[in-house]
């Protein structure tokens with residue numbers, strides 16, 4: 001049986017005005033509602049990235065795997081907390097700081113292998129505790145080495161119903177930004193543009209992976225470009241039938257935007273751009289032959 005991992009932090013925090021026992025280990029974030037809940041002054045956190053739907057989690061006891069936490073962000077008190085610094089002066093005078101809440105964004109598994117970004121906000125009795133929570137969660141996320149930090153993205157604007165650019169900008173880019181993933185985005189100008197760019201020009205050392213926004217034909221371009229480049233960089237002649245091919249060190253992520261998206265469906269289990277973006281963010285991978 002797997003040993004439960006050591007708890008890094010345990011606190012009584014509030015979720016939507018109810019008291020919860022919240023704990024963090026290297027593998028799990030858990031929040032469990034208390035039966036009796038003493039009242040202290042609550043506030044509603046303000047949400048700043050409204051570009052896609054999110055769900056607020058509550059419930060009696062919930063756990064989220066640390067590997068499926070997308071990010072954590074500090075919240076500010078809505079009333080009296082203005083960015084001009086005036087609220088800071090007032091609160092400093094009163095010996096208080098209103099940065100007392102944080103929000104955890106995480107993967108929620110839905111029907112038909114779809115993933116969504118859910119969130120839960122915790123209110124702390126004091127700012128220092130809030131900071132400890134945010135720092136501890138961020139430290140755990142930073143320790144995950146399989147997550148990509150820099151991605152090279154190719155968008156085929158003519159895939160499927162020609163929605164590739166829109167899908168990327170509306171559904172994928174905001175999630176990458178939330179997760180702190182930086183991107184270099186290239187919109188292809190003609191067929192084989194991505195393949196040829198990967199073969200010759202792309203500065204692959206700067207990236208942890210390549211993302212293909214399009215259909216199966218686009219994926220084929222990316223994989224051919226990467227395989228070719230890996231041979232050239234490794235001193236192998238890609239045209240020699242006797243040579244053993246070198247594998248590519250870069251992973252490929254697929255954001256489905258084509259008409260069939262078979263490869264995406266076969267690897268992720270759905271052809272949903274948000275699901276694919278979340279798989280990429282948490283660093284999920286599988287080998288294909």
Ligand SMILES: Nc1ncnc2c1ncn2[C@@H]1O[C@H](COP(=O)(O)OP(=O)(O)OP(=O)(O)O)[C@@H](O)[C@H]1O
Nearest residue numbers: 159160188189190214215216217218258259260261
């Ligand atoms: N800018 C572009 N203009 C024209 N064709 C392009 C461009 N970029 C890529 N292509 C080519 O378009 C072809 C089809 O694209 P893609 O596979 O992305 O979409 P699809 O055919 O709609 O989807 P599926 O292959 O899943 O049915 C690819 O083989 C690719 O080489």
